[in-house]
Amino acid sequence: MSRNAEELADHIRERTGNTEVRVGLVLGSGLGHLAESVTGTAIPYSDLPGFPHAGVSGHNPNLVVGTLEGCPVAILGGRAHYYEKGDAAAMRLPLEVLKALGAESLILTNAAGSMRPEMGPGEIMALEDHINFSGLNPLIGEPTDARFVPMTDAHDEGLRARLHAAAKAAEVTLHEGVYAWYSGPSFETRAEIRAIRGLGADAVGMSTVPEVILARFLGLRVAAVSVITNMAAGMSDERISHSHTKAMAPIGAAKLERVLRGALAGL
Ligand code: HPA
Secondary structure, eight states: OOHHHHHHHHHHHHHHTSOOOOEEEEOOTTOTHHHHTOEEEEEEGGGSTTSOOSOTTSSOOEEEEEEETTEEEEEEOOOOOHHHHTOTTTTHHHHHHHHHTTOOEEEEEEEEEEOOTTSOTTOEEEEEEEEETTOOOTTTTOOSGGGOOOOTTOBOHHHHHHHHHHHHHTTOOEEEEEEEEOOOSSOOOHHHHHHHHHHTOSEEESSSHHHHHHHHHTTOEEEEEEEEEEEOTTSSSSOOOHHHHHHHHHHHHHHHHHHHHHHHTTO
16 A cells, blocks of 8 residues: 555545545446435545546546445545556556545446447446456556456455345346456447457446456455446447437436445445
8 A cells, every 4th residue: 555545545534534434436427426415525636636637527526435325435436547648557546545544345337338239228237257458457567466466256246246136126127247448538449349249248448447456456345337328339320429428327327326325235
């Protein structure tokens, strides 16, 4: 853990009145609503040196520390992506801070394109596993042997079981599948989508995988859920665009919120 992360955690504890944190949450594009319904303290990233500045949508996100369904949480209301500055480890410091605040588990959310015809826009998918289609890794340059992180069971079975139980209780369909990380920021070609479908991916997006790797490096249990905003390139006649992603995200986000709330209750 870097000294910087410990210092930031001290600063955050001062501002939040020493609130305990058990679960960290990272909210993807268009999924920011959840942070607004938390009872707690919001700290703008701009007050936290080393946190990513203006997110993809241009506004300055917050770290929110408080409780959701009785569970002590810290929510990262926006993430840095590899494609912004070419840094796969851009989320390392924020995740280290969650760990320093006491988080044991991390739930990541994202917007993604679907490669499964029956899983269309508005559906949600828990990540059973992932494919790093980028060839990049946030631990490149990490000097310690801790960099050799096993990834065989990276997506925590217990957390996923909680998500599925919560989905069932909320009568929401929660698909399960493999997410492929594509660096972005351009979207994929049709041939790339055919290729990653052939490799066994069910959804594609530009985030999350580096955070899963970092979370496992930090010893956090991790689960991730995709909100499907579009069919992947070549899978439908619809044009893929960032504005379409943002417009579609709230549809699945409402389902995601019910599932997350259910999963956090009692965690
Ligand atoms: N590809 C990559 N990232 C995405 C997509 C997609 O189709 N949709 C939302 N994020």
